[in-house]
Each structure stands twice: as structure tokens, then as C-alpha cells.
Amino acid sequence: xxxxxxxxxxxxxxxxxxxxxxxxxxxxxxxxxxxxxxxxxxxxxxxxxxxxxxxxxxxxxxxxxxxxxxxxxxxxxxxxxxxxxxxxxxxxxxxxxxxxxxxxxxxxxxxxxxxxxxxxxxxxxxxxxxxxxxxxxxxxxxxxxxxxxxxxxxxxxxxxxxxxxxxxxxxxxxxxxxxxxxxxxxxxxxxxxxxxxxxxxxxxxxxxxxxxxxxxxxxxxxxxxxxxxxxxxxxxxxxxxxxxxxxxxxxxxxxxxxxxxxxxxxxxxxxxxxxxxxxxxxxxxxxxxxxxxxxxxxxxxxxxxxxxxxxxxxxxxxxxxxxxxxxxxxxxxxxxxxxxxxxxxxxxxxxxxxxxxxxxxxxxxxxxxxxxxxxxxxxxxxxxxxxxxxxxxxxxxxxxxxxxxxxxxxxxxxxxxxxxxxxxxxxxxxxxxxxxxxxxxxxxxxxxxxxxxxxxxxxxxxxxxxxxxxxxxxxxxxxxxxxxxxxxxxxxxxxxxxxxxxxxxxxxxxxxxxxxxxxxxxxxxxxxxxxxxxxxxxxxxxxxxxxxxxxxxxxxxxxxxxxxxxxxxxxxxxxxxxxxxxxxxxxxxxxxxxxxxxxxxxxxxxxxxxxxxxxxxxxxxxxxxxxxxxxxxxxxxxxxxxxxxxxxxxxxxxxxxxxxxxxxxxxxxxxxxxxxxxxxxxxxxxxxxxxxxxxxxxxxxxxxxxxx
Amino acid sequence: xxxxxxxxxxxxxxxxxxxxxxxxxxxxxxxxxxxxxxxxxxxxxxxxxxxxxxxxxxxxxxxxxxxxxxxxxxxxxxxxxxxxxxxxxxxxxxxxxxxxxxxxxxxxxxxxxxxxxxxxxxxxxxxxxxxxxxxxxxxxxxxxxxxxxxxxxxxxxxxxxxxxxxxxxxxxxxxxxxxxxxxxxxx
Ligand code: SF4
Ligand code: SF4
Numbered sequence: 058x059x060x061x062x063x064x065x066x067x068x069x070x071x072x073x074x075x076x077x078x079x080x081x082x083x084x085x086x087x088x089x090x091x092x093x094x095x096x097x098x099x100x101x102x103x104x105x106x107x108x109x110x111x112x113x114x115x116x117x118x119x120x121x122x123x124x125x126x127x128x129x130x131x132x133x134x135x136x137x138x139x140x141x142x143x144x145x146x147x148x149x150x151x152x153x154x155x156x157x158x159x160x161x162x163x164x165x166x167x168x169x170x171x172x173x174x175x176x177x178x179x180x181x182x183x184x185x186x187x188x189x190x191x192x193x194x195x196x197x198x199x200x201x202x203x204x205x206x207x208x209x210x211x212x213x214x215x216x217x218x219x220x221x222x223x224x225x226x227x228x229x230x231x232x233x234x235x236x237x238x239x240x241x242x243x244x245x246x247x248x249x250x251x252x253x254x255x256x257x258x259x260x261x262x263x264x265x266x267x268x269x270x271x272x273x274x275x276x277x278x279x280x281x282x283x284x285x286x287x288x289x290x291x292x293x294x295x296x297x298x299x300x301x302x303x304x305x306x307x308x309x310x311x312x313x314x315x316x317x318x319x320x321x322x323x324x325x326x327x328x329x330x331x332x333x334x335x336x337x338x339x340x341x342x343x344x345x346x347x348x349x350x351x352x353x354x355x356x357x358x359x360x361x362x363x364x365x366x367x368x369x370x371x372x373x374x375x376x377x378x379x380x381x382x383x384x385x386x387x388x389x390x391x392x393x394x395x396x397x398x399x400x401x402x403x404x405x406x407x408x409x410x411x412x413x414x415x416x417x418x419x420x421x422x423x424x425x426x427x428x429x430x431x432x433x434x435x436x437x438x439x440x441x442x443x444x445x446x447x448x449x450x451x452x453x454x455x456x457x458x459x460x461x462x463x464x465x466x467x468x469x470x471x472x473x474x475x476x477x478x479x480x481x482x483x484x485x486x487x488x489x490x491x492x493x494x495x496x497x498x499x500x501x502x503x504x505x506x507x508x509x510x511x512x513x514x515x516x517x518x519x520x521x522x523x524x525x526x527x528x529x530x531x532x533x534x535x536x537x538x539x540x541x542x543x544x545x546x547x548x549x550x551x552x553x554x555x556x557x558x559x560x561x562x563x564x565x566x567x568x569x570x571x572x573x574x575x576x577x578x579x580x581x582x583x584x585x586x587x588x589x590x591x592x593x594x595x596x597x598x599x600x601x602x603x604x605x606x607x608x609x610x611x612x613x614x615x616x617x618x619x620x621x622x623x624x625x626x627x628x629x630x631x632x633x634x635x636x637x638x639x640x641x642x643x644x645x646x647x648x649x650x651x652x653x654x655x656x657x658x659x660x661x662x663x664x665x666x667x668x669x670x671x672x673x674x675x676x677x678x679x680x681x682x683x684x685x686x687x688x689x690x691x692x693x694x695x696x697x698x699x700x701x702x703x704x705x706x707x708x709x710x711x712x713x714x715x716x717x718x719x720x721x722x723x724x725x726x727x728x729x730x731x732x733x734x735x736x737x738x739x740x741x742x743x744x745x746x747x748x749x750x751x752x753x754x755x756x757x758x759x760x761x762x763x764x765x
Numbered sequence: 766x767x768x769x770x771x772x773x774x775x776x777x778x779x780x781x782x783x784x785x786x787x788x789x790x791x792x793x794x795x796x797x798x799x800x801x802x803x804x805x806x807x808x809x810x811x812x813x814x815x816x817x818x819x820x821x822x823x824x825x826x827x828x829x830x831x832x833x834x835x836x837x838x839x840x841x842x843x844x845x846x847x848x849x850x851x852x853x854x855x856x857x858x859x860x861x862x863x864x865x866x867x868x869x870x871x872x873x874x875x876x877x878x879x880x881x882x883x884x885x886x887x888x889x890x891x892x893x894x895x896x897x898x899x900x901x902x903x904x905x906x907x908x909x910x911x912x913x914x915x916x917x918x919x920x921x922x923x924x925x926x927x928x929x930x931x932x933x934x935x936x937x938x939x940x941x942x943x944x945x946x947x948x949x950x951x952x
Contacts, residue, residue, distance in 0.1 A: 078924050078925050079925070081925065082925045129909070185932065186922070187920045187922040187923070187931055188920075188922035191922065191923075204921065204922055204925065205922070206922055206923070207922075207924075207925065209923075210924065211923055211924055211926075214923055230923045230924065230926045230928055231928050233923060233928075234920060234923070234928040234930070234931055235930070237931070238930065238931055238932060241932065242845075242932070245932075246841070246845065259905070262904075262905040262906065263905075264905045270918070270919050270920060270921075270931075271918055271919070271920050271931035271932045271933065272878055272918040272931065272932040272933025272934075273931070273932040275868075275874055275878045275912065275932075275933065276878060276879075276932055276933075279871060279874045279875070279878065280841065297900060297904065297905065298897065298900055300896075300900075301895075301896045301897045301900060304896055304913075305896070312921065314777075314915075315773065315777070315860070315861040315862070315863075315915065316777075316861045316863050316913060316915040317915065318777075318778075318914065318915055318916050318917065318918055318919055318933070319912055319913070319914060319915075319918075319933070320912070320913040320915075321868070321910065321911065321912045321913075322905055322908075322910070322911040322912075323909070323910050324905035324906075324908075324909050324910070324911075325905075325909035325910075326909075327868075327869050327870075327871060327909050327910050328870075328871055329871060330840060330841045330871045330872070330875060
């Protein structure tokens with residue numbers, strides 16, 4: 058990571074305007090209300106289908122659009138590059154003697170820095186969208202794709218307006234908006250040209266659709282005699298009716314509205330108010346979009362309808378804003394677009410900011426696997442430039458069970474000083490990340506793999522292979538013991554395949570897919586030894602590997618030999634609480650009677666909640682075992698651990714932890730639990746440092762003596 | 766349909782929905798409304814009424830005489846100085862409380878986008894379900910510029926605080942008229 062990056066992260070974290078503003082908005086609740094009665098999954102599948110199909114035919118659609126719009130009297134220019142787009146507009150201005158332009162919101166014009174370009178010809182172009190105008194006055198780029206000036210406070214904005222309109226102003230928001238109305242109103246009347254973007258371009262009819270809430274696009278396309286729309290090729294859809302699902306999802310997901318105040322379909326030039334005919338030009342811009350469409354992985358990103366919902370829920374974006382996490386386009390999707398519209402290199406620093414929590418993916422209106430694509434950027438960067446040496450060696454060591462485990466054992470003796478020194482601290486990622494917010498975990502004196510042979514188990518009909526995962530094995534062996542005891546009560550004998558080693562998630566997460574495939578291959582057969590009825594995992598990240606990623610990674614790496622066995626493993630795999638819930642329901646585990654009730658709050662690890670969809674089962678199992686669950690605010694927002702993230706982005710990680718701790722404290726529960734040793738390390742360390750009374754305990758330990 | 770339309774429209778921000786059985790009652794309301802809003806012949810207080818089928822139902826000249834600030838020939842200057850802009854809309858959408866305007870004629874846009882208050886006349890019988898339903902009624906082939914209007918002009922660009930009336934009307938008054946058909950007064 059570049060020096061500049063950590064400095065800008067630091068600066069962004071000092072200023073939490075945007076986080077505060079998003080918090081007060083309460084987006085999840087207002088969004089849910091806007092979607093009442095709408096089947097979101099069906100809607101977004103439809104959008105993904107329409108736009109995915111369109112992405113496969115961009116050239117063809119552009120030609121159809123051109124033909125139909127031109128038949129209506131619109132001039133259409135297809136610009137390959139930003140240069141071509143800029144030149145077309147500059148020439149037009151020159152030809153028509155345009156000196157003043159009013160603009161409505163258009164990310165595409167931001168993408169090509171159009172205002173700046175027109176400056177050199179003494180053409181004044183004024184933004185009219187309130188947020189864009191504020192950014193223009195502040196000489197800043199938008200920090201959010203839908204609400205560009207969300208990072209600024211009303212006081213800062215009042216200063217900007219006061220300077221611009223040369224009058225003293227207070228910071229009353231309603232008054233500020235009226236000041237802007239008055240200041241911008243004249244510009245609409247004076248402008249020679251209006252420039253807009255478009256939300257949708259319909260090939261069948263040659264129409265563009267523009268949504269605004271302020272009503273500025275209507276004026277931009279009405280008052281000046283020339284209208285130019287700059288439209289990215291990805292806005293194309295084949296048919297008129299394709300606009301309907303996009304209009305149903307965009308405002309709901311973007312701002313929790315049923316529809317924006319204005320949605321205009323412009324399909325032809327119309328008469329100006331002086332009786333002349335308006336000139337309408339549409340510039341369809343490629344700028345690498347067709348190349349993106351040819352990439353089997355990244356084609357998906359062209360489905361984006363720019364609702365920015367993915368920003369609103371991203372825990373990293375909320376902390377650092379789009380000025381750090383993104384470029385012109387912001388957040389996770391912004392990282393992906395930056396990699397293509399600028400170049401891969403420019404996205405290398407920002408891609409590292411994504412913690413892979415999947416929050417954005419679950420809410421994306423176009424069903425884009427945003428974190429998956431960011432990981433792909435990471436993979437390509439790693440393949441091209443190679444991972445930093447130290448990091449690569451660390452990953453190799455993890456993949457060598459003997460060496461890795463020997464080091465972990467050594468760590469249990471040396472503890473703290475050990476992890477501080479040199480490159481060794483990069484090894485067990487979960488042990489690192491020193492900070493004022495979190496105590497270090499300690500490696501247990503004996504790992505679970507040493508304790509296991511000493512546990513006496515009854516003979517049982519059924520067998521479960523236990524995949525412990527490194528963190529549970531070496532940091533929380535007691536949880537492993539508890540798991541064996543509980544499963545024994547249900548008549549299941551636990552097997553512990555000695556040859557198991559790291560699941561490969563750390564390698565996968567850093568873009569080293571080949572090493573992740575090695576990890577998968579090493580584990581699959583040992584787990585099936587003795588033909589177990591279940592494979593039990595009690596780490597959400599490892600669960601993801603066993604249930605999903607191993608199969609995927611072997612396919613991707615063209616190492617198909619073990620895929621049938623990998624599927625077998627996947628079929629048998631249960632997260633521990635998921636299995637307990639099933640066993641309780643099958644009456645194979647019976648909670649004791651007359652237990653004292655305790656209070657608990659449950660943190661959903663990202664992997665459990667969004668990768669494997671296990672969140673009901675742990676709650677039901679824990680409730681049955683005598684815990685009264687007090688839900689915390691944002692129970693499924695990432696705790697900031699994210700494997701090695703805490704090492705690579707310590708400042709952001711700690712800020713996320715701090716937020717999580719506040720939410721945990723606010724419940725007043727006795728315990729907090731999460732079925733992920735990584736989250737537990739993070740949360741327990743944080744609670745310890747802050748001197749909290751709340752204890753972070755693994756679910757197995759909480760339930761160990763609760764069954765008959 | 767009407768009830769849902771009304772509920773959704775009124776939830777969309779500074780929007781009131783009135784309903785009248787007859788055109789003459791609706792006209793009575795509009796007259797009273799103009800009087801109440803102090804429509805007069807000076808910039809800032811004009812009322813502009815864009816070409817609408819309902820205009821055929823009454824003596825426009827007589828009304829213009831009653832309200833010297835009321836203009837039926839909408840220009841950009843008059844619209845700029847208008848307190849009230851009156852237009853007739855084509856369709857209402859029950860799902861979102863929106864209305865569809867055929868904005869091809871520029872005066873429709875001037876009157877509904879520049880005035881402080883937009884009075885939108887809508888035949889009650891023209892309230893249909895949603896955008897897909899609308900798409901079978903209005904098509905870009907015939908209507909070169911279509912606008913869906915939902916509530917007043919608004920923004921949340923400063924600190925996510927809602928503010929009404931940015932570049933367009935800060936108030937939307939929807940006048941639903943039961944005896945009005947799409948292209949004029951019912952026979
Ligand atoms: S996966 Fe999480 S951190 Fe990454 S972009 Fe999505 S929401 Fe943000
Ligand atoms: S990536 Fe998805 S959620 Fe984000 S702006 Fe695009 S469509 Fe919306």
C-alpha cells in the first residue's frame with residue numbers, strides 16, 4: 058500500500074461526517090419500506106438478465122439505438138474513447154458558439170473530466186444538481202454516486218454558498234437549498250447548451266431515460282436550445298419495456314423512494330419555446346466498456362444501474378468515503394469500474410480496502426458479485442506483479458502443515474514478543490494486528506489436535522469428521538472439546554483427521570487461487586476417511602471453503618480430479634450450530650429442564666450470514682439451550698477482522714471493531730457469541746481492552762452443559 | 766385505484782390530492798386556489814395554464830379577466846414568474862402515486878417545471894396500475910418526451926435532510942376530476 062493511501066485513510070477516519078449522516082438516515086429500514094410488496098429477488102434477477110444480455114450485444118445495441126434515434130432526428134455519435142467524446146462536444150460548442158452550459162448529474166461526464174476540459178476553451182459549464190454544484194464549488198469529486206456531497210456538513214456548504222453568492226448565510230438546510238435554487242435558476246435561462254447523462258438508453262425506440270428528484274434535468278433539456286447527453290454504452294437495453302424493472306429498482310434501492318420525482322423519456326428533438334427545433338445530440342461512450350463485456354468475469358459489472366445501494370451498506374465505504382474507497386466511481390463497484398475505465402493499476406490500492414464482507418452483494422440491484430470481482434482484480438494484480446515476498450512466504454508456510462503448526466506451537470511458548478518480530482508476525486494472521494483497541498489472543502498451551510486423543514468417546518452409530526480450522530485448533534481448543542461432548546450426547550462419534558490443515562481461505566482472499574486449490578486438495582480425502590455421516594466445522598470461514606469454495610476453486614484452476622469428492626464433502630458439511638439445531642429438532646439432543654436463563658447477543662460473521670446463509674439455526678439452537686437473545690444493532694455488519702485485513706488495514710479494522718463493540722455493549726447482554734474464531738478473537742480482544750463485562754464465548758462452550 | 770394513488774401520491778412529498786365529481790366543481794376549486802395564492806399580474810405571482818383538454822370546458826377569456834395574472838399563452842418569461850402552473854396530465858399510476866405527462870409540447874414542461882406550485886389536473890378514470898401498464902398506453906413513437914411526475918421537486922443532497930422545491934415546484938396539487946375523459950370533457 059502506498060504511503061499516500063494510509064495517510065488518506067487516516068485523514069478520512071478522523072472525519073466521520075458521512076458515517077454519521079448515513080447512520081441517521083437508517084437506510085436499511087427505509088429501503089425495506091420502499092420494497093414492501095415487491096419481490097426484490099425476482100426484480101433483480103430480471104434486471105440482471107436484461108442487462109447481462111445487453112452487455113453481450115453492446116455494439117449491436119449501439120447501432121440499433123443510433124439508427125432509431127437518428128430516424129427520430131437525434132444526432133448520435135459513438136465515442137470509442139474519452140478523447141473522442143470530449144472532442145465531439147468541444148467541436149459542437151465551437152461550431153454553435155456555445156459559451157455557457159448547464160449540466161444535470163452525469164457520472165459519465167465526471168469520468169472524462171468534461172468540465173475541466175471545457176474550461177480551457179473558456180466555456181463555463183455549471184452543475185445544476187445540488188450535490189454536484191456543491192462539489193464543483195468545493196473543487197472536489199463526488200464522494201457518493203447518488204448523493205455526491207454527502208461528506209460535507211451544512212456548515213461547510215453554507216461557507217461555500219456564501220462565498221459564491223457573496224452574502225452572509227447561516228447553515229439552515231432549507232434556506233441553503235433556496236439559495237442554490239435562486240443562484241442556479243438564472244443559469245438555466247442563460248445557457249446555450251444543456252448537458253445531461255442518462256439512466257437508461259433504449260435501443261428499440263432511440264430514447265434516453267433521465268431520473269432526477271430536483272427537476273434540474275427537465276430544465277437542462279428544455280431551456281437551452283441544444284441538448285447533449287453523454288451516455289455510457291452500459292446504459293443500453295434492447296426494449297422499451299426493459300426500462301420498467303430498472304425504474305422499479307433504481308429509486309427504491311438508491312434513496313428508498315418508489316420513484317424519483319421526475320423520470321423523463323426523451324426520444325426526439327422537440328420545439329423550443331421560440332418555435333425553433335431543439336438540437337439533440339447523444340454521445341454513446343465506450344471507454345473500454347466493450348472490452349469489459351468481452352471479459353467473461355467482468356462483463357457482469359456492466360449490469361450496474363448505479364443505484365449506489367452497495368455504498369450505503371459497505372462498512373468500509375461508510376468509514377472512509379468514496380474519496381478514499383474509489384475514484385470517480387466509488388466504493389466496491391467504483392473499484393471495479395476504475396480498474397477498467399482508468400486502468401488495472403489505478404485500482405490496485407483501493408481494491409485492498411474491500412474486506413469481502415458481501416454486504417453489497419446481498420443488496421445489489423443488478424446481482425453483481427462485487428466482492429468476487431474485487432478479488433479477481435486482486436488475483437490478476439497478484440498474477441501480474443506477484444504478491445509481496447513476505448506475504449507470499451507467509452501463505453506458503455500456512456500451506457505447509459508441519460512448518461506452520463510447529464511455528465504455532467512455538468508461538469504458544471513465546472507469546473507476545475514472538476508475534477511482534479519481523480516477518481514471523483505475518484504468519485498466523487489471526488494472531489497479529491497489535492493495537493490500542495484490541496488485546497492479542499494467546500495461542501493455547503496445547504492445540505486441540507493434541508487434546509483430541511485424550512478425550513474418551515462412547516461408541517456410536519454415526520460419525521462426524523471434525524474440521525477444526527487453524528484458529529479453533531490452536532487458539533480455542535476448549536470449543537473443540539465442547540463440540541465433541543455435545544455431539545457424543547446426540548450419539549455421534551467425532552473423528553479428527555490428523556492430516557487436516559488450513560482451508561485455503563487466506564490464500565483465496567489474497568488472490569492466490571493456485572495455493573487455495575492446493576489447500577483444498579490436501580484436505581478433501583482426509584475428511585472423507587472412515588466414511589463419516591457429517592463433516593462438522595465450527596468456523597464460518599472454513600465452512601465457506603468446505604461448502605462452496607473448494608469446488609469452485611478446483612473448477613477454476615482446472616484441477617477437476619477431486620471435484621466429486623469435494624462435492625461429497627460439501628454435502629456432508631454442517632456448521633456446528635446448524636447441526637445442533639437439526640439434532641434438537643430431530644429430538645436427538647434434549648435441552649435440560651429448569652435451566653437458568655442467560656442473555657446473549659449473536660454476531661453474524663460475514664461468512665456465516667452471507668456466504669453460507671446460516672443465521673437462523675445458531676439463534677434457534679442457542680435459544681433452545683437457554684439463552685435469551687438480545688439482538689444488537691447491525692448484528693450482521695463485519696467486525697473488521699477479515700483474516701489478514703486487520704493486518705493490512707489496521708486503522709479501518711479497528712474503527713469497524715469499535716463500532717461493533719458499541720453495538721454489543723448497547724444490548725447489555727451477558728455474553729456475545731459468533732461461530733467464527735476470527736470474529737471471536739477480534740471481539741474478545743476488543744472487549745478485553747475496553748474492560749467490558751461482556752464475555753465473548755464460542756457457541757459450543759456456551760452450550761456444552763445444556764443438554765441431557 | 767384512486768385510493769392507492771392518493772395515498773402513494775400524498776406520501777411522496779408536499780403533494781395533495783383533491784377529487785371532484787364534475788369539471789365545474791374542479792374549476793371552482795382552481796379559481797378559489799388562485800385567489801388564495803394571490804395570483805396577480807406581476808412577476809412572481811402569475812398563473813400559467815398550458816394547453817389542456819379541460820380548457821374547452823369553460824370560457825377561458827372570462828377567467829383570465831377575473832384573474833389578470835392568469836395566462837394561457839405560456840412563455841418562458843411568464844413561466845419563470847409564475848406562482849402557479851396548471852397542466853393536464855394523461856395518466857395516473859396507483860402503485861407509485863405518479864402521473865404521466867406528454868411533455869412533447871414545451872409549454873407543458875415550462876408550466877409544470879418552473880412554477881412554485883404545480884396544479885395537475887388528472888381524469889380520475891385514467892388512473893392505472895403501474896409503469897408496465899402505462900407502457901401499453903404511451904409509447905415513445907407517438908410521445909417524443911414523456912415525463913413521470915411523482916411528488917414535488919426535492920433533494921436530500923445536504924446531510925440527507927429532505928428539502929422540497931429545489932429546481933421545480935415545491936408543492937404539487939393534484940386535481941382528480943371524475944367526469945373528465947382523456948381528451949376532454951365526458952359527453
Ligand atoms: S464486500 Fe463488504 S467491504 Fe467489500 S465492497 Fe462489499 S460491502 Fe464493502
Ligand atoms: S453495483 Fe449493484 S448496488 Fe452497486 S450501484 Fe451498481 S447496481 Fe447498485
